[in-house]
Amino acid sequence: DSGVTQTPKHLITATGQRVTLRCSPRSGDLSVYWYQQSLDQGLQFLIQYYNGEERAKGNILERFSAQQFPDLHSELNLSSLELGDSALYFCASTWGLAGSGELFFGEGSRLTVL
Amino acid sequence: DQQVKQNSPSLSVQEGRISILNCDYTNSMFDYFLWYKKYPAEGPTFLISISSIKDKNEDGRFTVFLNKSAKHLSLHIVPSQPGDSAVYFCAATYSGGSYIPTFGRGTSLIVHP
Numbered sequence: 088d089s090g091v092t093q094t095p096k097h098l099i100t101a102t103g104q105r106v107t108l109r110c111s112p113r114s115g116d117l118s119v120y121w122y123q124q125s126l127d128q129g130l131q132f133l134i135q136y137y138n139g140e141e142r143a144k145g146n147i148l149e150r151f152s153a154q155q156f157p158d159l160h161s162e163l164n165l166s167s168l169e170l171g172d173s174a175l176y177f178c179a180s181t182w183g184l185a186g187s188g189e190l191f192f193g194e195g196s197r198l199t200v201l
Numbered sequence: 202d203q204q205v206k207q208n209s210p211s212l213s214v215q216e217g218r219i220s221i222l223n224c225d226y227t228n229s230m231f232d233y234f235l236w237y238k239k240y241p242a243e244g245p246t247f248l249i250s251i252s253s254i255k256d257k258n259e260d261g262r263f264t265v266f267l268n269k270s271a272k273h274l275s276l277h278i279v280p281s282q283p284g285d286s287a288v289y290f291c292a293a294t295y296s297g298g299s300y301i302p303t304f305g306r307g308t309s310l311i312v313h314p
Contacts, residue, residue: 089244120301129205129306130245130290143301177244188235188294188302192244 090114091193093178099199105166108196112159112180118142119161120181120190121153125174136161137184168200204228205293207305214312220278222308224291227272231293235302236265236276239288248289249276281312 090113100106112119121133123146132145136155147153150168155161165172175197179190206225214220222236232253237245251258251265251274258265264277278285288309292302
């Protein structure tokens with residue numbers, strides 16, 4: 088158990104809809120990262136927040152947005168969903184700004200868009 | 202443009218033998234490399250890392266080798282055990298940047314009893 092909690096674990100929705108994925112980082116961790124893993128793809132970095140502020144952006148679509156709240160939990164919002172958005176979405180956390188790259192990952196949220 | 206490449210999607214090995222997982226990178230700015238292991242229905246977990254100032258790092262049955270001139274690293278597991286069956290992700294970061302790791306696509310290792 089990494090200490091990172093993601094909900095929901097599974098989500099099935101239709102094209103055009105909007106969903107919100109939630110992440111609670113490890114106790115004491117200030118930094119949250121979102122990654123997407125599509126079929127046969129590696130982990131694609133989406134976005135990082137540190138203590139409530141956006142710190143880095145990766146390959147995140149404009150239809151996607153995220154935020155980190157004062158209690159340090161984070162939400163990833165995916166809107167106007169397309170079939171290609173079906174993927175595993177991982178949240179990870181670290182105390183600082185990724186340090187040496189050793190991240191603690193949650194179990195992921197599997198999104199299926201029909 | 203994939204900066205971290207794992208060209209073998211899968212690898213099958215007999216229990217007790219050596220498993221060698223390979224990884225290539227293209228960005229010469231990378232100076233810290235990591236391997237993560239992922240079991241089904243779980244998130245990736247950190248396994249072992251190596252800094253670019255070294256060419257080898259050992260941790261029990263796991264050894265990572267780095268060849269900077271070839272931009273290549275490998276993970277050796279000796280001896281392999283059935284519990285090592287998982288997907289292994291190679292990742293790289295650079296100290297002058299945000300340290301956010303760039304991952305490869307992963308190699309699925311199956312260790313047969």
